Amino acid sequence: MAQLFRDHIEAISPLTDDEFGYILSHYTLKKLRKHAFLVQEGDNVRQEYFVLKGCVKAYTTEPESGKDFIFQFAVEDWWITDREAFFSKTPATINIDCLEDSELLGITYDNREKLAAEMPKYEHFLRVKSNWGYVSLQKRIQLMIMASAQERYEKFLSQYPHLVSRIPKAFIASYLGVTRETLSRLK
Amino acid sequence: MAQLFRDHIEAISPLTDDEFGYILSHYTLKKLRKHAFLVQEGDNVRQEYFVLKGCVKAYTTEPESGKDFIFQFAVEDWWITDREAFFSKTPATINIDCLEDSELLGITYDNREKLAAEMPKYEHFLRVKSNWGYVSLQKRIQLMIMASAQERYEKFLSQYPHLVSRIPKAFIASYLGVTRETLSRLK
Numbered sequence: 001m002a003q004l005f006r007d008h009i010e011a012i013s014p015l016t017d018d019e020f021g022y023i024l025s026h027y028t029l030k031k032l033r034k035h036a037f038l039v040q041e042g043d044n045v046r047q048e049y050f051v052l053k054g055c056v057k058a059y060t061t062e063p064e065s066g067k068d069f070i071f072q073f074a075v076e077d078w079w080i081t082d083r084e085a086f087f088s089k090t091p092a093t094i095n096i097d098c099l100e101d102s103e104l105l106g107i108t109y110d111n112r113e114k115l116a117a118e119m120p121k122y123e124h125f126l127r128v129k130s131n132w133g134y135v136s137l138q139k140r141i142q143l144m145i146m147a148s149a150q151e152r153y154e155k156f157l158s159q160y161p162h163l164v165s166r167i168p169k170a171f172i173a174s175y176l177g178v179t180r181e182t183l184s185r186l187k
Numbered sequence: 188m189a190q191l192f193r194d195h196i197e198a199i200s201p202l203t204d205d206e207f208g209y210i211l212s213h214y215t216l217k218k219l220r221k222h223a224f225l226v227q228e229g230d231n232v233r234q235e236y237f238v239l240k241g242c243v244k245a246y247t248t249e250p251e252s253g254k255d256f257i258f259q260f261a262v263e264d265w266w267i268t269d270r271e272a273f274f275s276k277t278p279a280t281i282n283i284d285c286l287e288d289s290e291l292l293g294i295t296y297d298n299r300e301k302l303a304a305e306m307p308k309y310e311h312f313l314r315v316k317s318n319w320g321y322v323s324l325q326k327r328i329q330l331m332i333m334a335s336a337q338e339r340y341e342k343f344l345s346q347y348p349h350l351v352s353r354i355p356k357a358f359i360a361s362y363l364g365v366t367r368e369t370l371s372r373l374k
Contacts, residue, residue: 060329060332062332063335063338064335069332071328071329071332082325083318083321083322083325084322084325084326087318087319087322088322093329094329116311116314120307120310123307123310123311123314124303124310126314127303127310127313127314127317130314130317130318130320130321131270131274131317132274133317133321134270134317134320134321134324135270135271135274135275137321137324137325137328138269138270138271138324139271140328141258141324141327141328141331142247142258142280142281144328144331145247145249145256145258148250148251151250
């Protein structure tokens with residue numbers, strides 16, 4: 001599965017075998033069962049994760065209703081963590097848990113900075129990925145404020161066709177900010 | 188005012204005079220009057236902007252109601268553009284206009300990539316800034332889904348105390364997703 005990770009980096013920064021081995025040596029493998037938490041509100045968030053296998057969801061809980069609001073999914077080839085907590089070294093304000101048995105590669109803040117300082121190719125990779133992460137959140141915000149549920153659902157289908165069969169409808173409804181019943185009427 | 192820009196970069200990557208001069212030579216100054224558009228929906232977005240002076244707002248218009256929904260403000264020392272359009276070279280899906288007479292430094296995508304490739308210090312700066320941009324959008328999403336208007340307003344006041352006196356209440360209400368009347372009752 002390390003090949004998936006290598007391909008992911010090499011789409012931006014081609015590497016020699018030694019360079020990839022060196023990068024990989026700074027990551028640790030984490031295996032989690034379905035329903036397990038990767039991050040819980042209040043945690044110190046010591047790592048950023050690359051998903052090798054599985055599916056996780058990131059969400060906050062509305063203080064008044066206690067309802068979960070999902071703001072991101074991550075499957076193979078995606079990154080996930082509570083980035084605010086990870087970079088600011090503040091307690092987590094979101095939860096991340098597993099929708100499937102999952103395997104992730106985690107890296108600490110210090111190792112991430114070390115690799116970036118040592119390897120311009122790695123810093124370049126991080127910079128380009130971070131740009132796209134920003135863009136995906138901008139899209140997410142626009143999705144949240146677009147008026148019609150139909151449009152939000154269609155946009156989700158076109159952006160993430162591979163997620164629809166893997167993620168329970170109730171979670172897609174939460175992500176889209178519509179009720180389960182509304183989602184059932186859309187198609 | 189170039190000093191503001193230099194200090195902004197040097198908070199992350201210290202520079203020699205020559206290095207800063209070289210970076211600055213890749214930027215162009217843009218002066219806009221209050222109400223002028225920096226980006227309009229449908230535009231090709233050729234530049235990313237650093238605000239030297241003034242205040243701008245980024246917003247989308249809800250298709251059904253025609254209501255504007257503000258998702259970001261930017262004042263001195265902040266970056267702004269339609270990042271999705273800028274990086275993907277797709278037409279803008281948001282508008283950005285000036286709340287005050289504004290002066291901005293703009294850089295094209297090609298010059299941004301060129302500087303990053305030539306100067307590791309600049310790539311490092313971009314990588315770190317991009318991380319924080321991501322974090323600010325994550326906060327924004329959490330702000331949008333927090334249940335009470337009071338909490339959202341208090342969070343805005345604590346995050347952006349310097350913006351409150353500069354931005355008309357109607358725009359703060361739009362940013363917070365509350366009516367102007369609700370905002371007046373909060374304090």
